[in-house]
Amino acid sequence: MIPVEYNTAVVLLGTAALGLAAGSTGSLALLRGRALLSDALAHATLPGICLAFLLTGSRSHPALLLGALATGALGVVLVAALSRRGRIKEDAAIGAVLACFFGAGIALSGAIQRRSPDAAQAGLDGFLLGQPAGMLLSEALTIAGVAVATLLLVALLAKEWKLVCFDPDFAAIEGWPVRLLDLLLMLLITTTVVLALPAVGVVLAAAILIIPATAARLWVDRLVPMLILASSFGVLASVTGTLLSARFPALPTGPLIVLAAGCLFLISLLVSPRRGIVARATAERRRRRERERRRLLGTIFTEQEAAPESPVSEGALARRRVWGPGRLRAHLEDARRRGWIRWGPRGIELTDAGRQRAARIVRASRIWEQYLLSQAQIDRDLIDLDAEEIGHLLPPHLVAELERSLADRGLLPLGSEGSPA
Amino acid sequence: MSLLDATSLPVLIVAALAASCCALIGSFLVLRRSALLGDAISHGILPGIVVGFALSGSREIVPMFIGALVAALGTTLLTDLLHRRLRIDGDAAMGVVFTTLFALGVVLLEVYAGRVDLDPGCVLHGQVEYAAIDPASFAILGWTPPRGAVTLGVTLLLDLVFVLLLWKELLITSFDGDLAHSLGIPPGPLHLALMGMTALTTVASFEAVGSILVVAMLIVPAMVATLLTDRLLGVLLAAQGVALASAGLGLWSAQRLDTSVAGMMAVSVGGLLAVAFLLAPGQGWLPRRLRRLSLAIRIAEEDLLGSLYRAEERQAGGGGIERPSGAPPHHPAWLRIGAGLRLRWRAEVVKSDRTLTLTQRGRGRGRRLVRRHRLWENYLSDLLALPASHLHDPAHRIEHFLDEELTRRIEERLDGPERDPHGRAIPAADHEPGEEER
Numbered sequence: 001m002i003p004v005e006y007n008t009a010v011v012l013l014g015t016a017a018l019g020l021a022a023g024s025t026g027s028l029a030l031l032r033g034r035a036l037l038s039d040a041l042a043h044a045t046l047p048g049i050c051l052a053f054l055l056t057g058s059r060s061h062p063a064l065l066l067g068a069l070a071t072g073a074l075g076v077v078l079v080a081a082l083s084r085r086g087r088i089k090e091d092a093a094i095g096a097v098l099a100c101f102f103g104a105g106i107a108l109s110g111a112i113q114r115r116s117p118d119a120a121q122a123g124l125d126g127f128l129l130g131q132p133a134g135m136l137l138s139e140a141l142t143i144a145g146v147a148v149a150t151l152l153l154v155a156l157l158a159k160e161w162k163l164v165c166f167d168p169d170f171a172a173i174e175g176w177p178v179r180l181l182d183l184l185l186m187l188l189i190t191t192t193v194v195l196a197l198p199a200v201g202v203v204l205a206a207a208i209l210i211i212p213a214t215a216a217r218l219w220v221d222r223l224v225p226m227l228i229l230a231s232s233f234g235v236l237a238s239v240t241g242t243l244l245s246a247r248f249p250a251l252p253t254g255p256l257i258v259l260a261a262g263c264l265f266l267i268s269l270l271v272s273p274r275r276g277i278v279a280r281a282t283a284e285r286r287r288r289r290e291r292e293r294r295r296l297l298g299t300i301f302t303e304q305e306a307a308p309e310s311p312v313s314e315g316a317l318a319r320r321r322v323w324g325p326g327r328l329r330a331h332l333e334d335a336r337r338r339g340w341i342r343w344g345p346r347g348i349e350l351t352d353a354g355r356q357r358a359a360r361i362v363r364a365s366r367i368w369e370q371y372l373l374s375q376a377q378i379d380r381d382l383i384d385l386d387a388e389e390i391g392h393l394l395p396p397h398l399v400a401e402l403e404r405s406l407a408d409r410g411l412l413p414l415g416s417e418g419s420p421a
Numbered sequence: 422m423s424l425l426d427a428t429s430l431p432v433l434i435v436a437a438l439a440a441s442c443c444a445l446i447g448s449f450l451v452l453r454r455s456a457l458l459g460d461a462i463s464h465g466i467l468p469g470i471v472v473g474f475a476l477s478g479s480r481e482i483v484p485m486f487i488g489a490l491v492a493a494l495g496t497t498l499l500t501d502l503l504h505r506r507l508r509i510d511g512d513a514a515m516g517v518v519f520t521t522l523f524a525l526g527v528v529l530l531e532v533y534a535g536r537v538d539l540d541p542g543c544v545l546h547g548q549v550e551y552a553a554i555d556p557a558s559f560a561i562l563g564w565t566p567p568r569g570a571v572t573l574g575v576t577l578l579l580d581l582v583f584v585l586l587l588w589k590e591l592l593i594t595s596f597d598g599d600l601a602h603s604l605g606i607p608p609g610p611l612h613l614a615l616m617g618m619t620a621l622t623t624v625a626s627f628e629a630v631g632s633i634l635v636v637a638m639l640i641v642p643a644m645v646a647t648l649l650t651d652r653l654l655g656v657l658l659a660a661q662g663v664a665l666a667s668a669g670l671g672l673w674s675a676q677r678l679d680t681s682v683a684g685m686m687a688v689s690v691g692g693l694l695a696v697a698f699l700l701a702p703g704q705g706w707l708p709r710r711l712r713r714l715s716l717a718i719r720i721a722e723e724d725l726l727g728s729l730y731r732a733e734e735r736q737a738g739g740g741g742i743e744r745p746s747g748a749p750p751h752h753p754a755w756l757r758i759g760a761g762l763r764l765r766w767r768a769e770v771v772k773s774d775r776t777l778t779l780t781q782r783g784r785g786r787g788r789r790l791v792r793r794h795r796l797w798e799n800y801l802s803d804l805l806a807l808p809a810s811h812l813h814d815p816a817h818r819i820e821h822f823l824d825e826e827l828t829r830r831i832e833e834r835l836d837g838p839e840r841d842p843h844g845r846a847i848p849a850a851d852h853e854p855g856e857e858e859r
Binding site for chain 1: 454456509514521542545631639678679680704
């Protein structure tokens with residue numbers, strides 16, 4: 001562990017508490033579809049900060065953050081009013097409020113700066129990209145207090161959030177106060193964003209809500225684990241970012257925190273066991289290989305069916321042009337290892353296990369084909385199926401009927417009778 | 422200080438050019454409902470700009486543009502990948518990608534601080550003033566244009582060429598994506614091309630208006646325009662007007678208040694949006710309210726005329742069976758009083774001895790209303806077989822909305838009935854002697 005100075009420890013406390021609150025609030029915001037609204041909210045706080053400075057002349061955080069709260073809330077109300085009805089879509093309303101309020105903030109801070117350059121340099125510029133280095137212990141403790149209160153509120157109402165986030169219509173029908181809960185959620189988001197301003201700044205405040213929650217969503221499907229995981233990601237990103245910026249003082253803390261969160265997201269994206277890229281690619285490859293195996297067995301079976309006397313040669317399979325020579329050899333070797341085929345003196349032979357399996361595969365695919373042709377009336381060209389477990393998909397009497405019609409035409413594979421139907 | 426003096430004019434030109442090319446491309450973003458993609462791209466290109474700058478060591482647009490284009494495509498493709506392939510909520514996918522890239526850009530700015538002459542604040546909110554005094558490396562007829570104006574002028578030209586070349590494709594995909602798809606216009610390449618133009622426009626403008634205020638210039642003029650008109654050309658032209666007006670207003674107010682031009686441009690365009698939202702003729706809040714008010718007054722007027730006409734009928738004894746009419750018109754007192762005053766002013770009723778009497782003109786309107794009401798009752802009773810108790814309320818609602826032609830057709834369909842289901846006479850369509858048409 002790096003030895004931590006007093007100042008850094010204070011900042012660590014503050015940003016970690018912030019990460020904690022942002023993770024849980026952000027999860028709710030994400031699930032309720034308020035992710036980018038929180039971005040508009042964050043940008044809309046800038047004119048409030050400047051106005052509060054103009055009105056009170058003080059650089060103390062409480063006054064400035066109250067101003068931020070006021071215009072941030074106004075921004076959210078305006079987004080709702082603009083997009084409630086008529087032409088303007090919510091995303092355009094979000095963009096417009098975000099950019100115009102930010103512009104107003106820039107204009108106000110420009111005016112302040114040109115009148116009293118020193119004040120602006122010290123106080124207001126830090127709010128753009130955050131300046132947690134100067135955090136006081138009292139401020140860090142305030143953030144921690146609010147974070148704990150937020151967590152308590154989220155935990156106490158976990159059931160209500162779950163309902164409102166995953167099935168708001170049902171919640172409304174059941175008589176839950178959806179509007180009230182939404183309002184409360186908006187309040188939580190606003191508080192968290194405003195608290196995040198001194199640390200990560202107006203531009204990136206929403207990021208520490210959105211990113212840890214989105215990363216957590218990749219790992220879990222349930223609300224409570226997601227809240228816990230997102231809060232942990234938030235704390236981890238905050239601590240990493242803060243320590244990095246303590247190590248490299250030239251680099252800004254806020255963006256480093258966001259970048260750390262982004263890295264956590266990237267890692268989650270790659271390695272998450274259920275929705276990660278690696279896991280998906282592996283599953284996809286496994287599925288494809290399984291399909292190839294089925295195809296090979298089925299092909300050998302039909303070849304043998306067509307000419308029972310002559311053995312199946314590798315050349316005959318290659319002539320089907322399904323696989324290239326290398327692929328074919330590899331698949332055959334794989335099937336041999338699995339004990340489905342053996343190299344007989346005159347060519348490829350199916351073992352008993354292989355024959356049974358192959359018969360099942362061919363039977364299933366022919367029944368499917370027959371079903372789609374006769375019952376669902378689908379064109380033969382559109383049919384390409386190799387589902388083996390047909391019994392799970394079609395009712396037994398239908399399977400029997402299809403089998404009969406196949407048997408009438410001599411197409412029912414021999415050796416497949418005992419298979420589950 | 423005037424907008425057209427030697428120091429202000431270059432600023433105005435740069436501001437107007439930036440606003441103009443942003444509004445042009447932004448119109449398509451708004452119409453295609455990807456307004457926030459503009460937001461995402463303008464944030465996401467920052468690392469590309471910084472790296473391009475750092476590698477070339479200069480503020481030339483070409484390396485910055487290449488970097489920005491790569492970053493913009495990265496933003497778009499990553500967002501798309503997260504959303505489509507990995508099923509992450511669209512908003513969140515976008516939020517994650519552009520904020521992370523932006524944070525990366527800010528960190529890179531500090532890492533390359535020695536080599537990159539870009540101030541983080543300046544990246545966010547731009548400096549039209551500096552962009553306007555930085556001269557180009559060449560002169561036209563002895564005049565050296567500001568470098569920003571040259572860059573933005575070329576960008577505007579490229580945007581215009583892009584829009585003109587792909588006019589039909591942009592038109593169809595903007596309003597009807599499915600039709601475009603069925604006509605074989607590939608959505609992917611066109612989308613990418615639009616993203617490329619957005620990136621180019623954003624890079625060219627960010628020096629003047631900054632990466633966040635670019636968003637205001639990209640989407641707000643088009644939002645104002647869609648409140649004003651329905652046609653693509655109209656939207657584009659109106660957006661240009663709004664963009665130029667906000668550039669002028671922004672510069673003027675910034676000079677008055679001694680503050681940032683780019684910031685005041687965003688405030689101005691926001692103000693124009695507010696005005697349009699409240700006052701736009703078709704879509705605005707106030708016109709909608711007024712239309713509803715005038716409809717309410719008309720209905721109250723007609724109800725008053727109708728009840729006066731029925732009272733006259735009863736006095737004349739020609740109305741058939743007496744029966745209190747169903748629901749009395751429910752109108753608030755102020756609306757009834759207003760309707761009465763308006764009718765008196767238009768000489769459709771006169772007041773004497775505290776009672777209202779119809780004039781000829783008012784009687785005609787009342788008669789036509791009662792005629793519509795009773796014909797509709799017949800229609801409901803004959804063709805929809807509704808019981809007599811269910812006839813009045815629907816007729817009372819629709820009597821205000823049937824026009825003469827429709828009423829005549831209903832009458833024809835019913836073979837010109839003389840009495841309504843309650844046995845009251847249906848007034849004739851033609852004028853009674855001395856009555857004048859409205």
